[in-house]
């Protein structure tokens with residue numbers, strides 16, 4: 001079998017998951033689907049007053065509240081546990097709003113199902129773990145619930161896809177992904193690095209999978225929520241999961257990133273929704289022209305990279321002749337600092353220049369290593 005056929009077969013197998021598009025779910029009224037509610041359920045009053053404010057807005061489709069909280073360090077508020085399920089049941093019965101909780105173990109799933117919870121989400125610290133995922137999938141077998149799968153904490157697309165496959169194989173069809181960003185050691189203005197291309201790639205690999213954005217955990221601060229939500233809309237995401245608390249300054253978890261119900265409405269009111277495409281001939285002609293300009297620049301970039309690698313190889317040969325090491329840290333630091341300065345003056349972000357140069361440097365080392373190994 002040639003590789004082309006193999007790739008197509010693999011892609012086909014992946015897209016053959018039986019997933020119902022988010023637009024066809026009964027909770028979906030219009031784009032974007034909105035899931036809102038506190039990071040954690042803290043008291044019956046806090047849950048009910050937050051839900052009342054959200055339901056009054058008429059803009060929220062699913063109410064969320066974590067009752068088992070995966071905290072990074074011990075000694076913090078770890079959630080109210082199963083008693084919180086009764087409060088969520090009240091939200092559902094009194095306000096008719098579907099409710100969602102996070103599940104991380106089979107016990108959580110059984111408890112949630114026993115209380116008639118409508119939706120569950122699998123958190124980023126759980127979706128990294130195939131054992132946990134399989135346990136959750138088995139407990140969810142053929143259950144009539146919506147399942148949202150957050151991206152794993154590390155930027156591993158295969159792991160995210162694997163988590164989705166496990167839940168799908170358990171017979172869950174109302175299944176969607178939630179992009180909440182990836183943790184990083186490097187300094188980043190957001191709590192979690194978005195790496196939007198990973199979510200875009202996921203939608204290519206599993207056509208039809210719903211994609212929501214969680215700007216609360218991505219940004220980690222309420223000030224970023226509007227911009228991140230807009231970005232998600234511009235990338236044609238289906239919905240948003242936004243932490244909303246009746247009194248954020250006194251929240252027991254994720255205080256900085258929670259919005260009040262009024263602030264949530266302001267964010268939603270400010271969103272500009274654009275259509276993914278248009279039939280307007282003038283639009284189509286212009287976009288085609290602009291895209292061909294992009295193609296020209298992409299090709300130029302490739303030509304430039306090719307030339308750069310050829311020079312790197314020449315340097316590699318020269319170093320080999322003179323028995324010099326490949327990595328020259330001081331020279332590399334100088335190249336990077338100069339490029340960052342210059343790039344910033346051209347309106348590029350330092351992170352972007354840093355990432356692109358790191359990638360180019362890695363590739364240069366690979367080319368030089370190849371040369372060094374030549375007989």
Ligand code: PEP
Pocket residue numbers: 039066070102122123124125150180214217
């Ligand atoms: C949450 O949604 O409350 C949560 C813990 O999210 P994440 O898994 O994205 O950190």
Ligand code: MN
Pocket residue numbers: 039040217243253254
């Ligand atoms: Mn949270």
